[in-house]
């Protein structure tokens with residue numbers, strides 16, 4: 001099955017040919033604010049497995065103080081891509097699972113940055129939790 005993602009307004013469409021095993025719910029405060037949600041869910045992908053179908057010029061980057069880069073649609077604001085220094089060293093990128101319209105069976109395997117979790121959200125599943133980054 002093709003893994004196809006798009007932003008809310010539909011201008012940006014990309015596909016992922018293959019996911020890497022790391023898929024996590026991130027509870028850090030930056031993800032919370034950027035997504036406007038209790039947490040984000042990102043999957044890791046090799047740079048060469050992420051292909052833009054359309055709208056790449058609409059992709060806007062926000063570079064945070066800690067040198068992480070968050071990419072979003074400049075028309076509708078959808079959060080699509082995350083990149084840390086770790087990703088850059090590894091030639092990988094993280095894609096927001098919530099943006100996918102079609103997605104193969106994929107399961108998050110960790111809750112990360114649980115130390116920063118929103119007090120108003122309770123984790124009730126059995127997925128392993130990590131205080132900070134997954135070791």
Ligand SMILES: [Zn+2]
Nearest residue numbers: 007009073076
């Ligand atoms: Zn958009």
Ligand SMILES: [Zn+2]
Nearest residue numbers: 026027028031
């Ligand atoms: Zn985060």
